[in-house]
Amino acid sequence: MMWIMPTFTREEIEHLGDLARIALTDEEVTRMQGQLNVIADAIAKVQEVASDDIPPTANPVPLEAYMRPDVAVTPLTQEQALADAPATEDGMFVAPRIMGEE
Amino acid sequence: MSQQDNSRQDDLVRLSAAEMADKIRNKQVSSRELVEAELKVIESAEPSIQAFLHISKDEALAQADAFDKKHASGDTEGLPELAGVPIAIKDMIVTKGIETTAASKILEGWVPPYDATVITKIKAAGMPILGKTNLDEFAQGSSTEHSAYTTTHNPWDTERVPGGSGGGSASAVASFEAPVALGTDTGGSIRQPGALTGTVGVKPTYGGVSRFGAIAMASSLDQIGPVSRTVLDAALLHELIGGYDEHDSTSIPKPLPSIVKAAREGQKMDLKGVKVGLIKEISGEGFQPGVQARFDEALKALQNMGAEVVEVSCPHLSYALGAYYIIMPSEVSSNLARYDGMRYGLRVMPPTGTDQTAANMMAATREAGFGDEVKRRIILGTYALSAGYYDAWYGSAQKVRTLIIRDYENAFKQCDVLVSPTSPSTAFKFGEKMDDPLTMYLEDVATIPANLAGVPAMSIPAGLSDDGLPVGFQFFAPQMRDDLMYKPAAALEAALDQARGGPMLQSLKTPWLESLAK
Numbered sequence: 001m002m003w004i005m006p007t008f009t010r011e012e013i014e015h016l017g018d019l020a021r022i023a024l025t026d027e028e029v030t031r032m033q034g035q036l037n038v039i040a041d042a043i044a045k046v047q048e049v050a051s052d053d054i055p056p057t058a059n060p061v062p063l064e065a066y067m068r069p070d071v072a073v074t075p076l077t078q079e080q081a082l083a084d085a086p087a088t089e090d091g092m093f094v095a096p097r098i099m100g101e102e
Numbered sequence: 103m104s105q106q107d108n109s110r111q112d113d114l115v116r117l118s119a120a121e122m123a124d125k126i127r128n129k130q131v132s133s134r135e136l137v138e139a140e141l142k143v144i145e146s147a148e149p150s151i152q153a154f155l156h157i158s159k160d161e162a163l164a165q166a167d168a169f170d171k172k173h174a175s176g177d178t179e180g181l182p183e184l185a186g187v188p189i190a191i192k193d194m195i196v197t198k199g200i201e202t203t204a205a206s207k208i209l210e211g212w213v214p215p216y217d218a219t220v221i222t223k224i225k226a227a228g229m230p231i232l233g234k235t236n237l238d239e240f241a242q243g244s245s246t247e248h249s250a251y252t253t254t255h256n257p258w259d260t261e262r263v264p265g266g267s268g269g270g271s272a273s274a275v276a277s278f279e280a281p282v283a284l285g286t287d288t289g290g291s292i293r294q295p296g297a298l299t300g301t302v303g304v305k306p307t308y309g310g311v312s313r314f315g316a317i318a319m320a321s322s323l324d325q326i327g328p329v330s331r332t333v334l335d336a337a338l339l340h341e342l343i344g345g346y347d348e349h350d351s352t353s354i355p356k357p358l359p360s361i362v363k364a365a366r367e368g369q370k371m372d373l374k375g376v377k378v379g380l381i382k383e384i385s386g387e388g389f390q391p392g393v394q395a396r397f398d399e400a401l402k403a404l405q406n407m408g409a410e411v412v413e414v415s416c417p418h419l420s421y422a423l424g425a426y427y428i429i430m431p432s433e434v435s436s437n438l439a440r441y442d443g444m445r446y447g448l449r450v451m452p453p454t455g456t457d458q459t460a461a462n463m464m465a466a467t468r469e470a471g472f473g474d475e476v477k478r479r480i481i482l483g484t485y486a487l488s489a490g491y492y493d494a495w496y497g498s499a500q501k502v503r504t505l506i507i508r509d510y511e512n513a514f515k516q517c518d519v520l521v522s523p524t525s526p527s528t529a530f531k532f533g534e535k536m537d538d539p540l541t542m543y544l545e546d547v548a549t550i551p552a553n554l555a556g557v558p559a560m561s562i563p564a565g566l567s568d569d570g571l572p573v574g575f576q577f578f579a580p581q582m583r584d585d586l587m588y589k590p591a592a593a594l595e596a597a598l599d600q601a602r603g604g605p606m607l608q609s610l611k612t613p614w615l616e617s618l619a620k
Contacts, residue, residue, distance in 0.1 A: 004491060004494040004495070006485070006491070008485075012485075013481060016481045016484045016485055016488075017465075017481065018465075019484050019488070020435060020439075020468070020480050020481060020484045021439075021442070021461065021464040021465045021468055022465060022468045022469050022472065022477055022480065022481070023452075023462075023465035023466050023468075023469040024469065024477070024481075025469070028474075028477070031474075032477070032478060032481060035478060035539050035540075036478070036481065036482060036485075038539075038540050039427060039482065039539060039540055039543075042423070042424065042427070042540055042543075043423070043424035043425075043427045043428055044424070045421065045424055046421050046424040046425050046428065046495075046498045046499050046501075046502045047494055047498045048421070049418065049421060049501070049502060049505060050497065050498035050499075050501040050502060051501075054501040054504050054505060055501070055504055056497060056500030056501050056503070056504065057500055057501075057503040057504045057507060058322060058500060059308075059322055059352060059556075060308050060322065060503070060507060060554065060555055060556025060557075060581075061307065061308045061309045061352070061354060061556045061581055061582075063309070063352065063354065063355070066355070068348055076215055076216070080215040081215070081445075083213070083215060084211075084212055084213060084215075084445075084446040084447070085444075085445055085446060086443060086444075086446075086447075086448075086449035087449070093444055093445055095444055095460050095463075096451070096458055096459055096460045096462075096463045097458070097459055097460065098459065098460050098461075099459070
């Protein structure tokens with residue numbers, strides 16, 4: 001496996017901000033760049049011991065899959081589900097438009 | 103109110119939860135009287151401590167009255183031992199009808215439409231909820247300074263942090279604002295504040311306490327657990343909130359071990375036959391001399407009660423911090439994607455001149471609603487999960503996780519429990535580590551391994567360091583054997599109390615209580 005020693009460039013952090021949908025300010029990108037590179041140095045060494053013969057762990061307490069009893073329950077009402085929405089109309093969430101102007 | 107009444111309240115709030123419960127059962131005190139006494143302390147202490155984000159006075163009094171009525175009619179048979187005792191809840195756990203924010207601006211004003219499973223159990227037990235306690239935003243931090251709302255102070259020195267993320271719950275319990283509280287622990291957020299405030303904090307086995315209704319931070323690491331002043335109180339609360347829950351797919355479908363029984367057993371101070379493993383990788387270098395000294399003395403106390411101490415090695419623990427700071431931010435970036443300004447929480451429209459689209463609204467909302475630390479972790483996690491880096495980062499971290507689990511399994515072949523100091527240092531000053539995230543992350547170097555391995559761990563007070571600040575002693579036990587750590591923890595607590603002539607919190611200066619007694 002290839003060892004990756006990352007260096008976070010401004011462009012990369014801006015791109016990650018786009019992917020994560022956070023409109024980072026220029027000042028935030030500058031600050032984060034220094035901090036992320038220090039953090040990356042400290043954590044990159046996990047690659048030292050991660051050889052191919054070691055299986056990955058996702059859940060530390062593995063459980064067998066099992067079927068739960070099929071019992072009907074009352075879910076939240078529509079009113080409850082919408083109670084804290086920023087905008088609603090006719091029992092629905094109102095969202096800004098999905099497509100751009102073009 | 104007369105002076106006599108006030109001094110009685112002062113005594114009341116200093117009782118342990120178990121003692122309060124005894125007085126309730128013997129009808130020497132009502133649940134309402136306890137709630138009123140705690141509310142008075144909260145009113146007096148909050149200007150200097152600021153442990154709470156929200157005080158649910160009316161709800162607490164109503165819950166107390168409902169319990170007292172039931173109790174008067176003899177209808178409390180079969181309720182848990184802590185029935186009627188008030189509790190504080192970390193604001194990372196959802197409470198129906200009570201504002202829940204995770205100390206984030208993005209959830210300001212959010213009133214959950216449902217209760218977490220642990221809250222359902224607390225309510226069924228007739229335990230009045232005093233309020234919601236402060237934390238680092240979305241439980242991300244080790245000092246509670248990352249709260250978007252307020253800074254919680256350490257009652258031992260109000261110029262210092264209470265630890266984090268659960269600094270609110272720990273400070274509330276240490277300052278006698280509540281006898282017990284609930285916290286959440288993803289990398290030490292219950293145990294490290296416990297160490298820094300001189301309280302008991304437990305992270306149960308992963309899957310041992312339902313996470314349904316715990317606001318998700320890093321789902322494979324998060325665990326709800328008890329915060330208290332005594333080991334027995336933690337055990338009583340642990341049994342009350344623990345057990346299988348069909349609403350949590352990672353909940354273990356097996357009964358809990360006998361935790362309370364183990365704690366009571368430990369109080370007898372006999373540890374013959376108990377094998378204690380000293381993890382050589384989490385001790386010595388990097389730990390303050392005052393922390394190490396109290397730890398060594400506590401270890402000696404365990405030996406004096408008959409425990410056998412052996413040194414064990416967990417060679418991969420030096421990779422734990424790295425693995426944690428890959429896995430945790432990855433899960434954070436995924437879990438916190440739900441805060442998108444669509445269905446609940448904050449919505450901020452993009453500035454004029456920018457396309458008013460859903461995507462731009464999300465970016466504007468998340469920029470405005472999240473604080474620095476949360477953004478940093480989301481960006482780091484987004485990186486670790488991106489194409490091209492996934493195998494090297496996330497994949498490697500998951501393999502390290504396997505190695506750490508194996509280290510623990512091997513160590514537990516040689517001993518019943520493992521021990522270490524809880525935190526490398528005592529409580530630090532506000533601002534000291536805020537500009538240097540990595541130094542802040544190192545606060546959790548001794549607590550993180552338990553979350554990665556899913557094993558239970560707890561911190562109990564080991565005494566005061568040379569600087570007069572509390573030191574924590576940490577126990578680890580094998581998965582699903584939480585009972586094994588409660589016995590030596592209760593024994594150590596009893597031995598240290600005996601040597602000191604009383605609980606450590608007796609020596610805490612509490613001007614907020616004295617002003618009540620005047």
